[in-house]
Amino acid sequence: DAGITQSPRHKVTETGTPVTLRCHQTENHRYMYWYRQDPGHGLRLIHYSYGVKDTDKGEVSDGYSVSRSKTEDFLLTLESATSSQTSVYFCAISVRVGGTEAFFGQGTRLTVV
């Protein structure tokens, strides 16, 4: 999986609790992305990063924040988890933006009860 590791792979949490998902890459790619995947919606971009400390919002960013303090790690935080955030979360990396493929991790299944 192109040197991408997501952790944890599965998590169950309660509504209102904070949750942090981690994406770690060993490829030294500049761009990192967090997507969520839900039935009927395909993959939707939450946030992305174009360098250390450089991040921007995607199409479904409400309720999520991200941080990238070093090239290899991109963290996704749900400050106060809600049931609507139950989903499968995928991290992806790419060497440049646009015009090139993104490589995906194995995914994290998050259930908010």
Added chain:
Amino acid sequence: GESVGLHLPTLSVQEGDNSIINCAYSNSASDYFIWYKQESGKGPQFIIDIRSNMDKRQGQRVTVLLNKTVKHLSLQIAATQPGDSAVYFCAENIQGAQKLVFGQGTRLTINP
């Protein structure tokens, strides 16, 4: 494994037959397209890509066709095998944008 996309369009073909998976995209400014394959419990995996200045590109057992006039993309898989069973997504990159936009996906089932 994960069971996303329970309401996906589906396509069933016999092993050994050819399959064609279609995708309509919406943005005429899209300049790059990718097909991904996603097996149960795994992340999407790159199959093949095509740029907007091309109308056809071939890989190993796969061919992607691009029709910009009607904003249509197709993936042809030749001589399908059981391992081709998966969900297939098309993705488009809008020129100048920082992201790939994904379609809903098609579930391909190969019957023995």
